[in-house]
Amino acid sequence: MNTALTNPASLVDKNRRGFLLRLSLGAAFFTVPGAFAEALIRTPAQTEGPFYPDHLPLDTDNDLLIINNGITPAVGEVTYISGRILDAQGEPLRNAVVEIWQCDHNGAYLHTKTGNAEKRDKNFQGFGRFVTGSTGEYLFRTIKPVPYPGRAPHIHFKIKRGSKELLTTQCYIKGHPGNEKDGVWKGLRDEKARAAVTVNFGPLPGTHAGELAAKFDVVLGLTPTA
Ligand SMILES: [Fe+2]
Numbered sequence: 001m002n003t004a005l006t007n008p009a010s011l012v013d014k015n016r017r018g019f020l021l022r023l024s025l026g027a028a029f030f031t032v033p034g035a036f037a038e039a040l041i042r043t044p045a046q047t048e049g050p051f052y053p054d055h056l057p058l059d060t061d062n063d064l065l066i067i068n069n070g071i072t073p074a075v076g077e078v079t080y081i082s083g084r085i086l087d088a089q090g091e092p093l094r095n096a097v098v099e100i101w102q103c104d105h106n107g108a109y110l111h112t113k114t115g116n117a118e119k120r121d122k123n124f125q126g127f128g129r130f131v132t133g134s135t136g137e138y139l140f141r142t143i144k145p146v147p148y149p150g151r152a153p154h155i156h157f158k159i160k161r162g163s164k165e166l167l168t169t170q171c172y173i174k175g176h177p178g179n180e181k182d183g184v185w186k187g188l189r190d191e192k193a194r195a196a197v198t199v200n201f202g203p204l205p206g207t208h209a210g211e212l213a214a215k216f217d218v219v220l221g222l223t224p225t226a
Pocket of ligand 1: 049051151154156
């Protein structure tokens with residue numbers, strides 16, 4: 001006769017052990033180095049730079065290729081950049097305002113002091129915003145960033161929630177030779193921090209028009225609030 005099945009005390013004990021086992025599994029999961037730990041490298045802060053728009057475009061949506069109901073898209077390699085905004089625990093951040101800004105294919109920003117102002121692409125929105133939902137995901141359609149004097153190609157990011165600025169950073173193209181010569185990129189001394197902001201721009205699956213996709217997850221230093 002199996003007393004474990006009839007003795008209530010042993011059942012409790014068994015359950016407790018089961019609970020403890022799950023706890024220790026959980027602890028192991030969170031301390032195992034590897035892909036999961038890698039994903040939680042905090043996205044490093046980087047300089048805002050001098051070209052955050054000093055006047056916002058007429059349109060601030062997440063499609064930087066078309067301004068309002070324009071019919072002529074911006075010139076450049078069409079790129080869908082997406083990712084998730086996560087807190088320090090890896091939980092998605094809802095209601096985060098993701099802002100991006102970048103220069104057009106001629107190296108001109110949406111700023112009165114930009115270089116190449118005379119060549120600015122009037123069809124490029126230059127700036128966009130996206131508010132995350134419960135999954136923390138964001139998406140922009142824009143152009144693949146191009147180099148301009150002194151800088152490797154990059155897209156500026158700013159994450160806000162409410163009136164609070166949570167992070168300002170920049171995202172780079174993995175494998176671009178300009179990265180190694182870029183003072184801001186090199187200013188990130190930690191290799192993992194560099195890797196966290198240097199992402200692949202590859203063909204968008206299922207398309208034949210040469211469109212690109214890039215995935216840039218942002219891990220914030222903040223811990224969840226109750
Ligand atoms: Fe810049």
